Amino acid sequence: MIYIDDDLKIITQYAWIFANLPEIKKLTYEAIRGTELEEYLLNLEQRYPAKYVKTGHVTFITVENKEKLASEFTENDQVILQKISDAIDQNYDNSIESKWGSSNPNVHADMARWAGERNGVSGANLNAIANNADAPDLSTWNYGTPGVGRYYDHYYGPVKVGPVTLMLGAAHTKTNQFIQEARKGNNTYVNIGYATHYMCDISNPLHANKATDQVLTVLSDQHTKYETYMSGNWTNGQNYSRFAQNVGWQKTITNPTNDVTILSAYSGSYADTVYNCMKNNQFNNSSLFYATIFCVDEGQGYLIGLVQYGLN
């Protein structure tokens, strides 16, 4: 969990751009590399370096020279930070924050519905799960982690920053957040629907690994290609939906946060295969086929377990 100093948020709603974790900032710099926006941000960070205070699972982020920032921050700074925010959105929304499939067919809704059915949910309750499974991808979504780009919550996996590998993303904690709401009896089926979204995202290998490559190759955009491939082969072509619908097992979910990290390691291990097939336009590759059915099967088994956990 990260928490950005409220004083900074009062100065600008874009404080998350400079007061953020190093791995997030690295992605920000990749969005603005070689532009005057990069020069501006480097200079801003030099004058007001980020400071991190860790207590338990929470990292509190603020900056040095905070009072100076408050007095020197201008309308022009605000305009430039907004441009940086726009550049991040443009570069990443289609690369990391895309989904298993586009809205028609709706892979999220189908997988959530089948997970509900396996748990004996029917009627309006089943519709509530399925109809809300795609909600976190909509621009109207209001429950994202504050201070990070929209893509961040839908990803969980390793990212290499220099010599170290950090775990990036919040799909594991977002799954847990909504499934715990469901367990409290709070809008149970809607919250189960929301929770399935994040777990389902992580069954897609490109939501579980290779964030850096995906960002660096925005122009070729293998992620969007895979999404399009999945949409075209969900009920047609390879008909991947049959592997989700006919799953014969379920994962026992006991600790959703941790269980999503295990799922991420599984699907992430297929990221190279999927990524390279997309990059080389090898859509009829058998490795791609098997990687996809393994991950669809795994994801569906986890979702059945997640719904059961949410109903307890």
Ligand SMILES: [Zn+2]
């Ligand atoms: Zn998503």
